[in-house]
Amino acid sequence: MDLQRILCIGGGPAGLYFALLMKARNPALDITVVERNRPFDTFGWGVVLSDQTLANLRAADAETAALIGSEFHHWDDIQVFFKGRQVRSGGHGFCGIGRKRLLNILQERCLALGVNLVFETDATDDQAIAAQYNADLVIASDGLNSRIRQRYAHVFKPDIDLRNCRFVWLGTHQTFDAFTFAFEQTEHGWFQAHAYQFDDKTSTFIVETPEAVWKAHGLDQMEQPEAIAFCEKLFAKYLGGHSLISNATHLRGSANWIRFPRVVCERWTHRIDVQGRSVPVVLMGDAAHTAHFSIGSGTKLALEDAIDLANEFAQGGTVDHVLEGYEARRSVEVLKIQNAARNSTEWFENVPRYTGMQIEQFAYSLLTRSQRISHENLRVRDTQWLGGYEQWLAGGKRAIPPMLMPYQVRGLTLKNRILVSPMATYSAVDGVPQDFLLVHLGARALGGAAMVFVEMTSPTPEGRITPGCTGLYNDTQQSAFKRIVDFVHTQSSAKIAMQLGHSGPKGSTRVGWEGSDEPLESGNWPLLAASAVAYGEQNQLPAAMTREQMEFMRDQFVDATRRAAECGFDWLELHCAHGYLLSAFISPLTNLRTDEYGGGIEARCRYPLEVFRAMRAAWPQDKPMSVRISAHDWAPGGNTDADAVLLARLFKEAGADFIDVSSGQTTRAAKPVYGRMYQTPFSDRIRNEVGISTIAVGAITDADQANSIIAAGRADLCAIARPHLADPAWTLHEAAKLQSRDVDWPKQYLSGRDQMYREIAKQQQIAAAASAAIAAQNTEETH
Numbered sequence: 068m069d070l071q072r073i074l075c076i077g078g079g080p081a082g083l084y085f086a087l088l089m090k091a092r093n094p095a096l097d098i099t100v101v102e103r104n105r106p107f108d109t110f111g112w113g114v115v116l117s118d119q120t121l122a123n124l125r126a127a128d129a130e131t132a133a134l135i136g137s138e139f140h141h142w143d144d145i146q147v148f149f150k151g152r153q154v155r156s157g158g159h160g161f162c163g164i165g166r167k168r169l170l171n172i173l174q175e176r177c178l179a180l181g182v183n184l185v186f187e188t189d190a191t192d193d194q195a196i197a198a199q200y201n202a203d204l205v206i207a208s209d210g211l212n213s214r215i216r217q218r219y220a221h222v223f224k225p226d227i228d229l230r231n232c233r234f235v236w237l238g239t240h241q242t243f244d245a246f247t248f249a250f251e252q253t254e255h256g257w258f259q260a261h262a263y264q265f266d267d268k269t270s271t272f273i274v275e276t277p278e279a280v281w282k283a284h285g286l287d288q289m290e291q292p293e294a295i296a297f298c299e300k301l302f303a304k305y306l307g308g309h310s311l312i313s314n315a316t317h318l319r320g321s322a323n324w325i326r327f328p329r330v331v332c333e334r335w336t337h338r339i340d341v342q343g344r345s346v347p348v349v350l351m352g353d354a355a356h357t358a359h360f361s362i363g364s365g366t367k368l369a370l371e372d373a374i375d376l377a378n379e380f381a382q383g384g385t386v387d388h389v390l391e392g393y394e395a396r397r398s399v400e401v402l403k404i405q406n407a408a409r410n411s412t413e414w415f416e417n418v419p420r421y422t423g424m425q426i427e428q429f430a431y432s433l434l435t436r437s438q439r440i441s442h443e444n445l446r447v448r449d450t451q452w453l454g455g456y457e458q459w460l461a462g463g464k465r466a467i468p469p470m471l472m473p474y475q476v477r478g479l480t481l482k483n484r485i486l487v488s489p490m491a492t493y494s495a496v497d498g499v500p501q502d503f504l505l506v507h508l509g510a511r512a513l514g515g516a517a518m519v520f521v522e523m524t525s526p527t528p529e530g531r532i533t534p535g536c537t538g539l540y541n542d543t544q545q546s547a548f549k550r551i552v553d554f555v556h557t558q559s560s561a562k563i564a565m566q567l568g569h570s571g572p573k574g575s576t577r578v579g580w581e582g583s584d585e586p587l588e589s590g591n592w593p594l595l596a597a598s599a600v601a602y603g604e605q606n607q608l609p610a611a612m613t614r615e616q617m618e619f620m621r622d623q624f625v626d627a628t629r630r631a632a633e634c635g636f637d638w639l640e641l642h643c644a645h646g647y648l649l650s651a652f653i654s655p656l657t658n659l660r661t662d663e664y665g666g667g668i669e670a671r672c673r674y675p676l677e678v679f680r681a682m683r684a685a686w687p688q689d690k691p692m693s694v695r696i697s698a699h700d701w702a703p704g705g706n707t708d709a710d711a712v713l714l715a716r717l718f719k720e721a722g723a724d725f726i727d728v729s730s731g732q733t734t735r736a737a738k739p740v741y742g743r744m745y746q747t748p749f750s751d752r753i754r755n756e757v758g759i760s761t762i763a764v765g766a767i768t769d770a771d772q773a774n775s776i777i778a779a780g781r782a783d784l785c786a787i788a789r790p791h792l793a794d795p796a797w798t799l800h801e802a803a804k805l806q807s808r809d810v811d812w813p814k815q816y817l818s819g820r821d822q823m824y825r826e827i828a829k830q831q832q833i834a835a836a837a838s839a840a841i842a843a844q845n846t847e848e849t850h
Contacts (some may be wrong), residue, residue, distance in 0.1 A: 070386060071097060074202035076190045076215065078102025080366050081352030082208030083173035088128055090180040092381055099183040099200050106174070106186045112238045112314070113265025114169060115246075115363035118160040120370065127374045139164050140264050144245035147430040148305065150252075150422075153713065154430040158448030161246060161363070163265035174643045192573070193218065193348065197341045203339045205339075205348045208369075211328065213354035216481055223350060224333035228357070229326045231416045233286070234275035236323075237295065242311035243270050244372045248433060249305050256280035257418045260302050261361065271309055274298045275415060278326065287321050287444065294321065296429035327412070330357040331405065335394040342731065344585065347390055349376070356401045358408040361415055362437055368404060405665075406742055407437035420755045424780060425458045432779045438744055442469070442774035460778060467809040470770055470785065471802060474517070476724050476760065478689030479637055481784070482516035482811050484559055485798045488764060488788035489520035489566045489640075491536065498531060498538025500547045509554050511791055512561040513813045515798030519561055520786070521548070522643050523568040526627035527620070529592050530569035530648070535578045539567070539627040551633040556635065560811045565631040566695070567624060567682075568642025570737050571611040571651045572596040584735075589801035593618075593659035595813065597652040597674075598659040603735040611660070620648075621678050632690075639686050641679050644697040645732035649675040653714065654697070654733045656705045666708050672717050683722045693725035694718045695760065698749035701730065701737040708749050726753055727762040744772055751781035762786050770801035 071090060075082035078100050086098045116124075121139075124132035139162035177184055190196045193215050197205050207215035216223050257280070261273040278514040286294050294309050302311075335350045352369035373395055379389045414421075414436035414666060421432055434440060446453045453606045457466035474481045487508075494503040502795045504521075511519050524537040531538055538544050548565075555563040570576075574592045576584050583776075588604055595616060596609035612620070624641075631639055643649040652658040652664065658671045665671060683692055698711035698719075706714075715726045728750040731737045739745070746765035754761040763782030767773055773785040790797045802810040803824050812820050 070203050070380070071095075072200060072202050073098045073204045073206065074197055074200045075100040075206040075208050076193055076196065077184075077207070077209035077213075077352075078104070078170070078174070078184070079208055079210055079352060080173065081354075081369035081373055082206055083170065083177055084131075084353065084370050085208070085377060086182045087131065087173065087177045087180055088373055088377035090177070090182050090379065091128055092377065094181065097183075099185060099202075100177065101185045101188050101190050102197060103189040104186065106184070111561075112166060112236055113163045113263060113270070114166050115263060115364045116162050116164070116367055116370075117363075120367045121162060123371060127377070131172070134176065135164065135169065135418040136162075138168050138172065138266075140266055141750075142245055142264070145434065146243075146245040146246070146247050147426065147433060148249040149426045149429050150250075152426045154426050155245060156430070156434065156445070156449045156452040159246070160448075161263075163263050163271070165269070166263050166366075168266070170222070170670070171332065171437065185417075190214075194339055194341060196751065197339070197346055198740045201262050202341065202346060203270070203393060203413070205343075205346060206351050207348055207354045208351045209354055211330070211353040213350070215348060216332065216350060216354050219337050219339075221349070222334055222337040226331045226333075228329040228331075230329060230412055231277055232275050233278050233281040233324045233326060233328070234273055234360075235298075235313075235325075236315075237272045237274065237298065238312040238314065238479035239270050239272045239306060239309050240268055240312075240469070241270060241307045242268065242306070243271075243683075247305065248537065249302060252422075253280070253284065253301070254353060255283035255598075257422065258301060258606050259415060259418060260305065262305065272302075274302070277416060286324060287516060289480050290320060291316065291318070291323060294324070312689075327359055329359070329405070329409070330355070332356065333397065336390045342543070347386060349393070351376070356405065358401075358404045359412040360409045362404070363406050364408065365403050368401060371400070371613055406740075407439045409723065410748060411437040420752065421780075423755070427456055428780050431456055432781075435775050435779050438747070438775070441771045442778055450748075456778070466775050466801070468770065468805050468807050470660060470773040471809045472777070472806060472815075474783060476691045479562065479691055481562060483515075483517045484784050484796065485516045485773065486564075486762065486786040487511045487514075487516045487791045488786040488790065489522045490788050491522045491532065491562075491579060493533055493535030493580075495535055495537040497543075498525070498528065498536070498540065499544050500551060504537070505551050505554060508551055509558065510795040512555040512559040512563065513624060514791070514794070514796035515802065515810050515812070516561060516787075516791070517784075518564055518638060519555065520564045520566055520640070521551075521631065521636075521645070523566050525569055526567060526623040527569065528575055529595070530571075530574065530620075530623075532570040532574055532647075533576055533578045534587075534590070536570075539565070539630050540623065545630045547672045548631075548636075552635045559813060562637040564638035564640055564693075565634070565636040566640040566642055567627050568695075569571070569620065569624075571646070571648030572602045572657065573646050574605060596648065597657060597664070597671075600651070600657045600659060602646060617664075617674055617677075621681050624678050625681045625685045628685045632685070632687055636690075638691050638693065639682070640693040640695055640727060641651055641682060642677075642695050643675050643679075644695045644727075644729045646734065649678065650733055652696055653704055654700055656700060656702060656734050666712055667800070668706070669717065672714060676717060679718060679723065680721050691724040693727050694723050695727035695729055697730050697733050698728050698746070698753065699730040699739075701739045702734050703736075705733065705737075711749060711753060712756050715753045715759055719757060719759045723759065725760045725762055725784070726750075726757075727764065728782070729764050730785075742766065743768075744776065747776055747833055748782050750776075751779075755784060757779065760784075766790070770805055797802050 144157045249260040258276040264270040338345045351372045358364040376393045471483045525531045594609035601608045608778045700706045731739045750761040750763040760783040762784045764786045
């Protein structure tokens with residue numbers, strides 16, 4: 068199709084910016100923007116863009132970027148007010164501009180380029196208006212409540228999630244010299260304000276609180292003036308005598324308090340019939356996606372949608388090819404932002420989770436809430452502030468990387484916060500660990516980690532996952548394990564932990580390289596589970612455990628516990644995750660029992676708690692115990708992180724010192740949402756709601772991530788798996804990259820340590836110089 072006429076339905080940032088970009092690059096195009104409001108009339112206060120977004124605007128259209136940039140109010144600092152104290156950090160690099168002024172600039176630029184702007188036209192029928200303007204392409208930029216998205220919902224398949232807080236956009240003539248977060252507690256709960264200046268005399272002032280708190284104060288029954296007066300009184304100390312202002316006076320009652328709708332669309336493009344022609348309709352901006360205002364990316368995403376599609380058209384190719392590329396690229400980029408926005412949204416929805424913190428850590432947690440801003444990124448932004456925080460975190464002593472701080476639990480002191488996760492090696496013979504496991508664990512004990520975990524080890528022969536898995540049910544196995552423990556204790560400063568677990572419905576399967584969780588081709592042994600529910604269609608059907616079998620298995624766990632103590636293990640963990648025996652009791656997807664061990668979550672946890680209590684009684688009191696759980700089943704009808712909170716409370720009451728927070732693998736139907744540190748939010752919630760120490764696991768790959776997790780109080784320890792497979796000395800190497808000597812090197816390695824530090828420093832200098840050169844070439848600012 069020859070593209071001659073473009074129709075943008077909706078005159079927000081996405082539609083206007085796309086129109087002007089396309090017109091600037093191809094003046095022959097006939098482009099119309101239809102907007103229901105009057106000329107140069109819009110609602111809203113200020114919007115926020117980062118310095119990086121400004122750089123993208125300059126690259127796309129320098130003239131428009133210059134007009135926008137001349138109107139920006141720029142700031143570097145973020146200031147947090149909490150419980151009568153404040154914290155201020157710098158280097159964040161943001162700009163504010165009034166939404167009305169931004170749209171006016173885009174409108175003026177469109178007119179100057181010859182774009183046809185049609186105002187006060189409510190496009191209730193996209194097909195009719197597309198026919199009216201004989202459009203070859205329709206851009207659905209009609210905003211959050213897009214009629215076009217709704218009309219073709221069967222194609223676009225939008226998923227709209229209304230979040231838990233109520234918020235209201237207000238303004239004030241109080242000016243703020245930093246992006247300001249203010250938290251105030253009332254008799255019913257916490258409110259927070261997000262405030263930032265966007266011109267020389269006006270600031271945006273967003274007030275937000277959970278819906279339950281909002282209703283408890285009767286705000287759902289108040290008219291606007293009364294609700295605004297409530298907010299003015301609550302945040303008076305920050306307003307300097309100025310009032311709060313609404314620009315939505317046309318809304319009655321509490322209608323201006325809304326719940327944020329997170330919008331995700333499965334598809335972004337669709338073709339419609341316009342007088343016999345097949346015309347593509349393309350979602351853009353809020354019509355296609357939303358990202359919570361707490362990361363300030365709604366306008367950014369809209370503008371970058373427009374840039375991407377305009378750039379793709381400039382490359383040539385068929386319209387279908389262009390649109391396919393646009394949807395493929397932007398859906399991935401938006402997903403990244405939305406994942407970060409989800410973390411940020413949930414932080415603000417759950418402020419009480421963090422109010423037990425002192426402001427130093429509270430502010431750090433807030434700044435890193437999205438998991439996109441890391442520890443070292445904060446150092447780049449404000450070295451002095453982060454150094455002070457590290458010193459505070461170390462108890463006023465010399466600042467060291469958080470992951471290298473020691474940790475004490477019961478009578479055990481760990482030299483740092485890094486653990487080697489339990490990882491199946493399938494190297495045992497008849498459950499007896501061989502020399503491979505000695506070398507595997509010994510190498511990692513010498514690699515700088517505070518503690519190494521043995522892979523899940525069964526208390527019975529039938530409880531092994533595969534024939535190559537370890538057991539601890541006879542003297543030969545015990546002797547072999549003691550040899551490994553003695554090596555770790557005599558040749559390193561690391562500690563060593565035993566993880567006990569029974570495979571349950573996931574047992575009698577092949578070793579990992581022959582097919583994970585796939586049943587043996589021969590030599591299968593019978594399986595036990597909470598209920599007769601197979602892990603998958605291809606897996607064996609287990610028998611539901613009788614009470615006698617449960618008592619026998621509990622005693623076998625206790626016997627293995629005593630053997631672990633005699634081996635000299637420093638730490639014991641009970642595996643209650645990943646669909647194995649005890650996990651199968653906990654998950655409602657695999658526990659269908661009708662006796663006292665089935666039903667609600669407390670009943671489903673009864674047997675795992677019986678096992679744990681018996682083990683705790685047999686384990687030395689001066690040594691810690693942890694429990695690994697699946698904090699989310701990632702499957703419909705399964706456990707969620709809310710259930711995990713209750714689960715953690717139950718194990719805490721039973722004497723657990725730590726919860727090792729994993730997720731999933733309880734059913735083949737699980738569909739986890741993977742990403743960097745994707746399981747850490749579960750650890751965060753459990754640690755800060757239950758008040759129990761946690762171990763974070765899952766896609767933690769470098770020291771920066773580990774430092775961020777520990778410093779923010781999202782976990783107390785980080786267990787690293789795959790990076791330790793690739794590099795047994797991962798902890799030593801990561802410490803060296805940080806140029807930190809606060810790590811205990813084995814004496815055998817000391818001769819090469821300083822040379823490695825110098826080499827890494829040299830590599831970092833080269834990398835920094837290259838990055839600086841690229842940044843200068845692109846005239847981008849680094850923040």
